[in-house]
Amino acid sequence: MKLLGKHLDKDGSGYVTLRPDDDEDIWHLYNLIQEGDRVRASAVRRVQNVSATGSIESHRVRLNLTLAVARVTWSPSTAAAGEAASFSTDASTSTSAPAHAATLHISGRVTSENPHVKMGAFHTLDVEVNRDVRIEKDEGGWDSIALGRVEESCVPGRGAEVAAIVCGEGTATFCLLSQHMTMVMHRLEVSIPRKIAANSGAHEKGLTRFYSALFTSFLRHIPYSSPTIRAIVIASPGWVRDAVFDYIMAEATRTGNKALLSTRNKFIKVHVTSPHVHSLVEVLKSPEIASQLKETKFAREGIMLDKFFKMLGADEMRAWYGPVHVALAADRGAIGTLLISDDLFRASDPIMRKKYVQLVEDARQKNAEVLIFSSMHESGQPILTFPLDVEVVEAEEREAKEEEERRKQAEENGEDVNAG
Numbered sequence: 001m002k003l004l005g006k007h008l009d010k011d012g013s014g015y016v017t018l019r020p021d022d023d024e025d026i027w028h029l030y031n032l033i034q035e036g037d038r039v040r041a042s043a044v045r046r047v048q049n050v051s052a053t054g055s056i057e058s059h060r061v062r063l064n065l066t067l068a069v070a071r072v073t074w075s076p077s078t079a080a081a082g083e084a085a086s087f088s089t090d091a092s093t094s095t096s097a098p099a100h101a102a103t104l105h106i107s108g109r110v111t112s113e114n115p116h117v118k119m120g121a122f123h124t125l126d127v128e129v130n131r132d133v134r135i136e137k138d139e140g141g142w143d144s145i146a147l148g149r150v151e152e153s154c155v156p157g158r159g160a161e162v163a164a165i166v167c168g169e170g171t172a173t174f175c176l177l178s179q180h181m182t183m184v185m186h187r188l189e190v191s192i193p194r195k196i197a198a199n200s201g202a203h204e205k206g207l208t209r210f211y212s213a214l215f216t217s218f219l220r221h222i223p224y225s226s227p228t229i230r231a232i233v234i235a236s237p238g239w240v241r242d243a244v245f246d247y248i249m250a251e252a253t254r255t256g257n258k259a260l261l262s263t264r265n266k267f268i269k270v271h272v273t274s275p276h277v278h279s280l281v282e283v284l285k286s287p288e289i290a291s292q293l294k295e296t297k298f299a300r301e302g303i304m305l306d307k308f309f310k311m312l313g314a315d316e317m318r319a320w321y322g323p324v325h326v327a328l329a330a331d332r333g334a335i336g337t338l339l340i341s342d343d344l345f346r347a348s349d350p351i352m353r354k355k356y357v358q359l360v361e362d363a364r365q366k367n368a369e370v371l372i373f374s375s376m377h378e379s380g381q382p383i384l385t386f387p388l389d390v391e392v393v394e395a396e397e398r399e400a401k402e403e404e405e406r407r408k409q410a411e412e413n414g415e416d417v418n419a420g
Contacts, residue, residue, distance in 0.1 A: 001025040001153040004132060008142050015136040016150055020129050023076070023102035024181050028153040029127060030074040030104055032146055033135055035348045039106050040066040040134040041125045047116050061116055065123060066134075067108035075103045103128050143357045145345050145372075152179075159228040162293065164283060165218065167236045167244055168275025170206070172214050174221045175277065179297045180374045184277060185221040188213055211247040218248060224266070225259045231292050232263065235270040235283050245269055268292065301371050304337055330359055335368040342372050 001018055008014035020026050033039060043065045049057045104127040110117050117123065127133055137146075160176035160183070167173070172188040190213055192206035218224075224232060234241040245267055252260040270286045272279035283289055284302040312319040320329050329335050340360065347353045360370050 001028060003150070003154045005134075008147075012140040012142045013138050014142060015134055016142075017132060017134045018150070018154075019132050020127070022129060022159075023183065024178050025153060026102040026104050026127065026129065027074065027180055028149055029133060029135075030072060031149055031342055031346060033069060033072050033104075033106060034137075034141070034346070034350075034353070035069055035071070036138070036350070037069045037141065038066055038111060038136040039069055039108075039125065040064060040112075040136075041106075041127055042131055043123065043125050045116055045123070063114060063116055065110055065114060065117060065125065066112040067106060067123060067125060068111050069106055070108040071106075073105045073107075075105065101129055140350075140354070143354070144361055145357050159226065160223070161228060161230050162233060162289075163222045163224065163229055163231070164233040164235060164280060165214070165222075165244065166272065166275060166277060166279055166283075167214070167234065167240050169238075169240055170210055171275055172217070172244075173275075173277050174217060175280065176222075177280070182277070182280060186217050188217050207243075211244065214244060215248055215251050219260075224263050229263075229266065231268050231289065232266045233268050233270055233283055233289065235272045235279060236275055237271070237273060240275075241269045241271070301339075301373055304339060304371055305373075308337075308339060327359060330362050330366075333366045335363050335366070337369045337371065338363045339371050339373060342374060345372075 001020055003016070004019055005017035006015070008016075018025075018029065020029060041064070042062060044060050044062050045065075046058060047061050049059075106125040106127060107122070110119055110121045110123055113119065160178045162177040164175045164177060165172055166175065170190045170192040173184060174186040174188070176183045176185055190206065190210040192210060193202040195203040222232065223229060234245050236244070248267075249261070249264065251257075268288050270283050270288060272282045281302070284293075285306055290303060308319055312321075320326055326335075326338070330338075338360065340356065344356045345353055347356070360372075363370055
């Protein structure tokens with residue numbers, strides 16, 4: 001993401017102009033833009049002109065529009081979800097769905113004068129990669145969470161840090177993992193006949209087709225020579241990962257692909273229980289990956305989430321979850337690590353958003369570590385620095401409220417608050 005302009009006042013109002021570079025930047029914009037903001041971006045509008053003779057001429061005009069945001073929706077890339085290659089036992093053809101980059105759809109009413117669009121007209125802006133977007137917020141809109149996301153998204157050199165192939169016999173899914181997204185780049189499926197004594201040759205030919213197609217897809221979809229890629233993971237049940245790695249290295253040697261051979265030390269083979277994308281959770285928790293990627297954001301999140309669940313079983317008084325209990329722990333300065341989902345900061349109710357922003361800021365002021373998960377995680381749990389009993393804390397809160405009510409009642413009746 002490129003920061004093109006910024007003007008912020010002390011009260012948290014102002015504007016920021018950004019240019020997204022990739023799908024992850026579109027995701028950042030989705031998290032930044034809220035209902036009530038004003039967004040300015042380019043749009044294409046169909047305009048009709050009526051001539052003196054009464055004929056109607058229609059044409060498209062590109063113009064810049066400013067909308068008061070009423071709704072924001074995010075459409076992920078369909079290159080990930082839709083692209084799938086299939087190979088039959090007697091043919092090597094493949095079919096792929098058309099690729100579409102991630103887009104952001106911002107709907108609202110036009111708030112600025114324009115010769116082609118009336119004030120107050122309803123319109124939808126489609127924000128795509130390499131199109132400038134200006135986001136303007138009112139007082140308090142640019143809080144610490146929003147500014148932190150702008151700063152994080154504009155870090156130079158940010159990109160995918162892990163490439164992964166999750167495979168089984170005849171299937172493979174190619175993924176790129178960045179700090180906030182898991183992007184499925186390609187899915188591969190090759191039909192392999194069963195291995196039987198009478199026809200073992202057909203099975204071996206099927207495996208050869210699978211490995212060949214996998215190697216071709218690997219070269220096409222995995223940026224193995226990128227300096228941002230720290231690890232290339234091959235994950236599978238059984239022996240498939242070893243065979244895939246050996247084939248990739250053998251083909252790189254045969255074809256003289258020195259760039260690929262130089263990345264040999266980036267490859268990590270990991271055992272998983274299922275050849276599906278959700279097995280990436282197991283990959284990130286594996287000791288091999290944790291040691292390699294301990295400095296990355298998502299690896300840290302995976303480690304702490306695993307720690308939370310273990311602590312929930314071993315010492316439940318130090319693992320609290322849910323908004324009410326987390327707020328109680330924060331009031332007592334007991335939070336050591338706060339795990340919270342970014343979905344909470346997209347609340348359309350500004351009061352609700354401010355509540356969670358304040359929770360994060362209070363936790364940081366008391367030296368707690370705060371990990372903001374992408375909304376694919378069901379988070380929002382704190383790991384406490386010292387044990388707290390939920391029932392005891394709730395009882396203390398009730399007693400405090402009752403005492404406050406008694407004090408107010410005594411003051412209203414003119415009684416001595418300190419009497420007795």
